[in-house]
Amino acid sequence: MNTLLLTHRACLLHEPGDYHPECPDRLRAVLKALDTEEFADLIRDEAPQATPEQLSLAHPRHYVDAILAVRPAEGETLALDGDTIMSHGSAEAALRAAGAGVAAVDAVCRGEVRHAFCAVRPPGHHAEPGTPMGFCLFANAVIAARHAQQAHGVARVAILDFDVHHGNGTQACVKDDPSIFYGSTHQFPLYPGTGDRHETGMGNVVNAPLPPGADGTAFREAWQGGILPALDAFAPGLIVISAGFDAHARDPLAQLRVREADFAWLTDQLCALAERHCGGKVVSLLEGGYDLEALALSTAAHVRALMRA
Numbered sequence: 001m002n003t004l005l006l007t008h009r010a011c012l013l014h015e016p017g018d019y020h021p022e023c024p025d026r027l028r029a030v031l032k033a034l035d036t037e038e039f040a041d042l043i044r045d046e047a048p049q050a051t052p053e054q055l056s057l058a059h060p061r062h063y064v065d066a067i068l069a070v071r072p073a074e075g076e077t078l079a080l081d082g083d084t085i086m087s088h089g090s091a092e093a094a095l096r097a098a099g100a101g102v103a104a105v106d107a108v109c110r111g112e113v114r115h116a117f118c119a120v121r122p123p124g125h126h127a128e129p130g131t132p133m134g135f136c137l138f139a140n141a142v143i144a145a146r147h148a149q150q151a152h153g154v155a156r157v158a159i160l161d162f163d164v165h166h167g168n169g170t171q172a173c174v175k176d177d178p179s180i181f182y183g184s185t186h187q188f189p190l191y192p193g194t195g196d197r198h199e200t201g202m203g204n205v206v207n208a209p210l211p212p213g214a215d216g217t218a219f220r221e222a223w224q225g226g227i228l229p230a231l232d233a234f235a236p237g238l239i240v241i242s243a244g245f246d247a248h249a250r251d252p253l254a255q256l257r258v259r260e261a262d263f264a265w266l267t268d269q270l271c272a273l274a275e276r277h278c279g280g281k282v283v284s285l286l287e288g289g290y291d292l293e294a295l296a297l298s299t300a301a302h303v304r305a306l307m308r309a
């Protein structure tokens with residue numbers, strides 16, 4: 001059945017500076033990989049801008065207003081912390097990134113499409129309710145999940161995060177909210193330092209840290225042994241994926257040895273679980289991934305799996 005691809009050229013205009021790993025070329029590599037005959041059946045649409053009210057599903061309104069007010073002049077940047085940097089185009093890019101998740105939820109929950117992938121940046125899973133962090137401004141996955149609850153009456157939403165970094169922001173947003181499940185594999189120890197196994201929220205958070213050097217077998221075992229059974233028991237009405245591809249063996253920011261076939265395997269597992277519980281509803285959002293070739297191959301494998309399920 002059909003899969004929706006949401007993106008927007010404004011996401012290329014968030015420019016954190018030369019040499020910053022979270023660069024516009026990442027999104028160019030992803031879109032190029034999805035611009036082949038194999039992906040001709042993707043339904044393509046432009047990501048709308050999220051509204052401040054939608055952003056407030058994960059953040060206090062004063063935080064939303066403060067971030068959106070940051071508009072450096074063309075060619076200038078403003079560092080919010082050591083690695084979270086805004087340029088002239090960052091606010092609109094962030095609005096489109098969060099808006100893609102909202103629009104993807106609308107399309108999937110209305111039954112217009114079965115799955116959706118949001119090729120957007122900046123990523124979102126490090127953004128805490130009141131603090132931008134780790135290249136992230138707004139918690140895109142949490143905003144999508146809460147929008148599904150508020151606008152479509154979905155009772156329980158699960159966010160699954162296979163980015164190599166722990167989604168401290170997502171966890172901070174949902175740890176006291178048992179209506180949202182958060183499951184994550186990530187390298188540990190590694191930035192941001194959270195994601196230890198005993199961080200369990202209200203029983204709705206499952207962290208499966210992996211040591212540096214862990215390969216695809218360890219990655220699959222972490223999902224199969226811990227997160228997927230808990231997710232099955234949670235019985236989600238929608239699955240949101242924080243799809244970061246920096247656990248790939250080629251990625252320069254971490255030391256896991258996951259391959260694109262492992263990302264495809266996990267995507268298959270999540271789609272099958274969605275099929276059992278919620279008519280197959282899956283919304284996936286791009287997070288990290290900093291080796292351009294690995295990012296392109298991994299995203300293609302992920303979207304290929306979404307399209308065949």
Ligand SMILES: [Zn+2]
Nearest residue numbers: 163165246288
């Ligand atoms: Zn990451």
